Amino acid sequence: MRACAVGLLILALTGCNGGTVDRHALKRDAEKVASLATEGGLLADDVAKGSSTKYFARVHAEELSRAASDLSDALATRPTSPGIETDVRRLSRVAGKVSHHLQQLHLHPTSRAVARSLEQPLSDDADAADELSK
């Protein structure tokens, strides 16, 4: 029982990997950034069609923006495994762009024009993050 607990603890600690971004973590974070961008795109599309509400769009866009911003900050400073630093920093910039675009939606939750103008950039961000996840 004790050996099992120690084993699980070791697994948990190795899972944390000392904060270093390895290829697996890069893939995982890139998928997250792509997910946030795609979800933001869905929200923007609903706002553009008048299918959402002011408060929902404002609050949910901010939630998504903050999550993207947190990822961007972490990826900008965390140490990386050899050979992937460029990709990690590029993903940080993509996450920053996602956060910025969603912040625009947060600030203009009723503007169909703003929402429409954000759909393509968010789609591009999702594609860029997808590329980095491969």
Place this chain on the structure above:
Amino acid sequence: MKIFQVALGILAAIGGFVDIGDLVFNVSAGATFGYELLWVVVIGVVGIIVYSEMCGRVAAVSGKAVFDAVRERLGFRTGLIALISAQVVNLMTLTAEVGGVAICLQLLSGLPYRWLILIAGIALALVVWITSFDWIERIFGYGGLCLLVFAVAAVKLHPGWGAVAHGFVPHVDTGSPLLYAYFAVGLLGAAMTPYEVYFYSSGAVEEQWGPKDLGLNKVNALIGYGLGGFLSFALMIVGGALFLGKGIEPEFLGSITLGAEVPLGQVGLLLALVGIVFAVGGAAIDTLFSGAYNLAQFLGWEWGRYRSPSGAPRFTLTWIVLLLLGLGAVMTGVDPVQLTEYAVIFSAVALPLTYIPILLVANDHAYMREYTNGRLANALGVLYLVVIVIISLTAVPLMILTNVGQN
């Protein structure tokens, strides 16, 4: 009139079936594996039907709620472990539910989150203090029926019905077996969450059920939980149809409601948000009472919602303290959705300590007389006990190995 009352009870049970754990795990499972885990929901729903019917029957015949049986059958020491684990999981669930209500109120109103935690807490306290049991059930059960919007959304999203049907056939995913197992355990834990049986059995004692109510008990458990499971199917189908193909990982309650907004627009969004407020608010009250019931029953205090606060002062004080602890915890800024995942996994660990005593008492002829378990109830009870022990042993290792379902 009797049929009308039963129908109302069933409606309330459907609306009250889904809590934040079901919302999070069903939609996330759909977004990750499509419809492949629908069969697990069926197993979970049958499990909660089997054990709810059993503990309702025990309560009706012997007048004993779950923690009376726990103390009596497991002894003080093991019973104390069961009590502590139940209370920890209850408090985690309560915190997540209160946070969930506040998030949905924020998505509806745009007001600051922390203010809405306070408003949600005061509203829950007032409802519990002022409103009768029947009305609590009706208000939150009927309000929760708004979640049926997810069933409409599931149809409007045009899922592949062949794939949906295939999802009801038990099978194992060989691509990501650990992640698949993690979601299976989470879905079973969410469907068979222990507070539901604590509340159900204590409510039966409170309403002074006797052997004449055993028919009502069967109907409530079978149809109420059975149809409630229908909402779980709808949530998973929405997750699969909307999020899986787009690679979206629904990490927020707002993401889940987007599942109603995309196919149904503003009306869908508002119904989903209102439905979650009532369903999750009702679950918060269930967990609040469950915590007070468990402690009072274990320590032999006077307990009951039908007693005046002065008639059961320690019971009343317990739910007030639990509510304050839950509010304090959610005020720290803990993410209710993440907390829900931990609460569901830890509740899976605590499941055997809840369900073993029920099975033992339901087989005790001295208490149950001619109402002891029949062959079918025992066969299902033992089968589910094996399932419960397996998920209780594997829940935490799977949570660690999959990084809480992230890998």
